[in-house]
Amino acid sequence: MNLSLKDIKHVADLAYIEIDEKQAEATLAQLSNIFSMIETMQSVDTSDIKPMSHSQSVSQRLREDIVTETDQRELFQSIAPQVQEGLYLVPQVIE
């Protein structure tokens, strides 16, 4: 596994995290070491093994199709960072 500065910048871009040149270089050094450690996984043959994504063998539970939410508008308005005339103020998204 040979990570490059380009990889780090690309991954940061995918993750929506701004990263400058100096941070990218420091991250490259740390992630290269971490991936060297992770690479030890490749020494084991797992071709016949089924992936395990959950510790219990359970199926997805479904609930009744009924409304359970209650009206908490006043509470949410009271703790929102910015409100005006009963509306939530959010950043401009249409330029």
Next chain:
Amino acid sequence: MLNASLRELSKQLAEKKLSSVELTSFFLQRIKTLNPNYNAFITTNEEISLAQAAAADKMLAIGKGGALTGIPIAQKDIFCAKGWLTTCGSKMLSNFVSPYDAGVIERFNLAGAVNIGKTNMDEFAMGSSNETSYYGIVKNPWDTKAVPGGSSGGAACAVAARLAPAATGTDTGGSIRQPAALCGISGIKPTYGLVSRYGMIAFASSLDQAGPMAKSVDDLALLLNVMVGFDARDSTSLQRPQEDYTSDLERPLSGLRIGLPKEYFAKGMSPDVESAVDSALAEYRKLGAETVEVALPNASLSIPVYYVLAPAEASSNLSRFDGVRYGYRAQSYSSLTDMYRKSRAEGFGPEVKRRILIGTYVLSQGYYDAYYIKAQKLRRLIAQDFTEAYQQCDVIMGPTTPTVAFNLGEKSTDPIQMYLSDIYTSAANLTGMPAMSIPIGFGDKNRPVGLHIIGNYFKEAQLLNVAHQYQRITDWHLKSAV
């Protein structure tokens, strides 16, 4: 009050020798005086805590109290609690006051317990030393030059420094057991799915599990009785009959088979930790237990597997923190995308960003099979190792950590050294099996050592029994850091 068990406190409350308001005020005052030394708490709220205490006193007055009614409990700041600042140790959530209670908080409230405050933690539970919190490092009460462990370091410190009678923690790779060991207290991570994750801010959803931290195993059993239970709002919550975790505590241990994995005793453990573990095993033999060597051939892969799966899940879970939906938002930006990038760059600390980048990479096209799926397959192999080991033994024992608490700053610039702190604990999260740590003595620089006890699925009562029997004949758990 300082060193009293939960049963003793509960008895005094029930007999009206003590009120919950008095008890809560006592611990609030201790926090006010001593927290500046340790930084174990991020938030206290005297008004809410005392109101809960007064309500508990009313319940007790009419004889409606249970085992935890009126008892102050420190809550890890990962649990949403209505009306409380809930930061998860991050700048990203530094302005987030929760509008609702987590399942765990609800259960404590129903039991009449008092929330004494929100404890410090590694940012989004990512860390093994409690040095990544936006709210500053936590210090180990046994030696303030040492780390308390992480990520539930604030919780472990609060109990060890007697700032609270008990606390909650969460454990994704060892975050209850590792700080419990380094701070000389008891802690248990139950089987995955037994405690609701509703309202517990998610780090790695298939690994995260909440559990109690306390002075003794008897206290843990009482706390677990409240914490465990089905919650329909958590899709991974398990529907099982309610257990009384105190009922098996006194069972004798004769005939108990303790499995000792040769891989855990081969290398890496410091001599002082090894000596304390050997002494603890000798006590178990006196109690009638026998020890058998077992093999966990894939145990050494736990850390690499963990550092693929946990960051992968974290990168997904933390995508919701984008400056729009929750918490911190950058002050200046040129476009919507720029706002996401700047908000996340400024709102997250270095360790969180590092793990998001690892997770994003291992989930990206071309690497998904080689890393993520490979790790999921190895996870099954690790679980199979444990299942096979339990054919030969009832519980597995070993050290909780390879060394005693390390010095503040000692590993903070070397992520891999830090990650190796959880070398013995992360397998129980990958497999979902219950595991705990109890104090068994002191090592280098008189810092505490913990014994790790791992059990098969749903064997919490047996683990508590095994650990309690040790605490009946030893007094390490009664030693106080203050």
